[in-house]
Structures are given as C-alpha cells and as structure tokens.
Amino acid sequence: xxxxxYELDAYEQEIENNLEFATIPEDEEAIKMKLRAMAxxxxxxxxxxxxxxxxxxxxxxxxxxxxxxxxSAYISSLIHNDALRA
Numbered sequence: 001x002x003x004x005x006y007e008l009d010a011y012e013q014e015i016e017n018n019l020e021f022a023t024i025p026e027d028e029e030a031i032k033m034k035l036r037a038m039a040x041x042x043x044x045x046x047x048x049x050x051x052x053x054x055x056x057x058x059x060x061x062x063x064x065x066x067x068x069x070x071x072s073a074y075i076s077s078l079i080h081n082d083a084l085r086a
Contacts, residue, residue, distance in 0.1 A: 060074065060075065060078075
C-alpha cells in the first residue's frame with residue numbers, strides 16, 4: 001500500500017493492480033483530434049428556452065436520473081442524437 005490515509009475497496013484495488021497493464025490506443029492522434037473537436041463544439045453552443053408539459057418534463061428528469069446524467073446534459077444528448085439522424 002502507498003502513503004494513502006485510506007484503504008481502497010476490492011474494486012478500487014483491482015483497478016490499481018491492473019494499471020500497469022493499461023495500453024495506449026494505437027491511433028492516439030485521432031483521439032486527440034476528436035477530443036479537440038468536442039471541446040470546440042462545447043464552446044460553440046447556443047441557448048434554448050422551451051416550454052414542455054410538466055408530465056414530459058418529469059419523465060425527462062426520471063430518464064436523466066436513470067442514466068446518471070445531469071438534466072441539461074441528458075437533454076443535449078437527446079437533441080444531438082436526433083440531429084444526427086436527420
């Protein structure tokens with residue numbers, strides 16, 4: 001164990017034990033380019049105000065919670081996925 005002031009649980013310890021076996025993706029430059037594009041998209045956002053029925057809003061809140069996502073990120077992902085289908 002290192003100089004930690006806490007102990008890892010079994011799952012965390014397994015991750016730490018396997019860190020030395022982690023591999024770097026072969027096409028690292030492509031990943032960097034994709035991350036740069038995603039970061040740029042983040043700064044090129046627009047605001048939107050919509051009015052939706054309370055029943056729909058509550059359903060969206062429940063789905064976002066089930067997906068462990070913040071509400072705004074969940075709604076953005078719905079819009080993004082629908083835009084890609086067009």
